[in-house]
Amino acid sequence: MISRIMTLHRPWMTALLIVMLCFVFRGMLERHPVTHIVVQLSALVVAGWLAGQSLGGALPALRLTDWNAGGSVGILVALFAGAFWMLPRNIDWALGQTSGEFAKFVSIPLLMGVSLALSWSRAPALAKCLIKANAVSMLLSLSWVYTTAPERLCNNYLLGQQQELGSVLLWLAIVISVIWSVPLFVSQPLAKHRPANIQTARGVST
Amino acid sequence: MNLKGKALLAACAVSIAGLSALWLATDGGRALTSESARRLRALAATGAVPPSVLEDSRGREILLRSRADVVTLVEFIYTTCPTVCQSAGDAFFKVRSRVLQTPKLAQSVRMLSISFDVEKDGPDRLDDYARGHEADGQMWKVVRARRDGLPGLLDAFGVVVIPNPAYGYTHNAAIHVVRQDGHLAGIYDLEDIDGVMANVRNLVGPAT
Numbered sequence: 001m002i003s004r005i006m007t008l009h010r011p012w013m014t015a016l017l018i019v020m021l022c023f024v025f026r027g028m029l030e031r032h033p034v035t036h037i038v039v040q041l042s043a044l045v046v047a048g049w050l051a052g053q054s055l056g057g058a059l060p061a062l063r064l065t066d067w068n069a070g071g072s073v074g075i076l077v078a079l080f081a082g083a084f085w086m087l088p089r090n091i092d093w094a095l096g097q098t099s100g101e102f103a104k105f106v107s108i109p110l111l112m113g114v115s116l117a118l119s120w121s122r123a124p125a126l127a128k129c130l131i132k133a134n135a136v137s138m139l140l141s142l143s144w145v146y147t148t149a150p151e152r153l154c155n156n157y158l159l160g161q162q163q164e165l166g167s168v169l170l171w172l173a174i175v176i177s178v179i180w181s182v183p184l185f186v187s188q189p190l191a192k193h194r195p196a197n198i199q200t201a202r203g204v205s206t
Numbered sequence: 207m208n209l210k211g212k213a214l215l216a217a218c219a220v221s222i223a224g225l226s227a228l229w230l231a232t233d234g235g236r237a238l239t240s241e242s243a244r245r246l247r248a249l250a251a252t253g254a255v256p257p258s259v260l261e262d263s264r265g266r267e268i269l270l271r272s273r274a275d276v277v278t279l280v281e282f283i284y285t286t287c288p289t290v291c292q293s294a295g296d297a298f299f300k301v302r303s304r305v306l307q308t309p310k311l312a313q314s315v316r317m318l319s320i321s322f323d324v325e326k327d328g329p330d331r332l333d334d335y336a337r338g339h340e341a342d343g344q345m346w347k348v349v350r351a352r353r354d355g356l357p358g359l360l361d362a363f364g365v366v367v368i369p370n371p372a373y374g375y376t377h378n379a380a381i382h383v384v385r386q387d388g389h390l391a392g393i394y395d396l397e398d399i400d401g402v403m404a405n406v407r408n409l410v411g412p413a414t
Contacts, residue, residue, distance in 0.1 A: 018362075045388075069212070073216040073217050073220055076220045077224070080224030080227065081225075084227060084231055087231060087239075088238060088239045089239050089242075092240035094238075096366070152241075152376070152378075153238075153239050154239070154240070155240050158376050
């Protein structure tokens with residue numbers, strides 16, 4: 001039992017460490033939109049995800065199998081939070097005001113990371129595919145906006161930095177789509193994982 | 207997805223909450239960037255700009271809000287700016303030519319080019335900028351902010367200044383129209399001289 005708690009605590013500690021690092025080095029990370037959005041915001045999501053994994057393991061009731069059947073509600077929460085933080089003016093809010101910075105550090109790990117961790121594994125395969133495909137196309141459209149917009153979208157960043165963010169997002173979209181699509185064409189790993197996936201999906205969502 | 211009962215209810219609640227949050231966060235879908243939000247807020251004219259004390263190239267005190275019967279047009283600049291502040295000067299030059307065509311406007315409008323580069327923009331540089339853009343020092347004054355009042359001043363106008371490694375600074379450049387009572391009445395792109403003039407005419411009233 002104790003060893004179980006210990007193993008459950010490890011992702012928790014990692015999550016806390018990530019949030020603390022993001023906070024301590026916020027000045028450095030937030031100086032450039034690439035490190036702010038691609039590094040810091042993603043790290044906050046990952047931190048939330050890790051915390052959510054151990055929370056879900058320790059307190060399975062948090063998965064709310066009736067209110068959050070199939071993980072749909074948790075995923076919706078994450079999508080709305082993602083849409084909110086995709087707006088340039090909210091990035092300015094986080095940079096300019098303490099309330100915005102606080103909202104960012106709280107809402108991104110909780111509403112995006114934790115709720116995805118408690119929901120994603122139970123989502124139907126088709127929904128997952130749909131969300132992944134949309135995530136890639138969203139990255140591509142953001143990349144297009146940032147590389148071609150003639151004006152600065154964030155008052156806190158330079159036009160050149162905005163364009164650099166655009167090209168980094170393009171590369172990110174390419175890398176992610178390769179990572180997500182390659183397994184579809186390689187049958188071996190898919191076959192190996194399939195039974196486990198089906199089991200967890202069945203065990204939790206019904 | 208197989209949504210039933212509680213989950214369907216929760217999904218609806220989350221969607222309503224999420225959409226409302228996005229609606230509020232974008233001023234009803236009208237402002238996705240803080241620049242457009244700042245312009246919307248200016249149109250709502252919710253707060254007066256502070257009664258800042260500025261100084262001209264001879265060190266004389268110039269008040270941001272000097273008289274209660276004039277419309278003040280404000281631009282933020284730094285004189286060594288190679289790009290957008292020169293366009294700002296050109297835009298003010300055009301605005302002034304248009305204002306001078308109507309005697310009533312000429313009496314009711316003053317223009318301030320305010321430098322936020324309080325360190326480097328000494329008297330000589332302010333004079334150079336004024337000469338370069340033919341600011342007369344009466345109706346159109348080139349001034350600089352005072353160090354202690356600068357943050358509050360920029361904040362009131364929603365101007366963000368960030369150092370640019372290539373040259374000086376980057377800042378959101380625009381023409382700010384300040385109403386007679388000190389409220390912001392509009393923020394316009396430097397190209398939108400017509401917008402500025404329409405707002406000013408509206409504030410000053412019909413020429414009789």
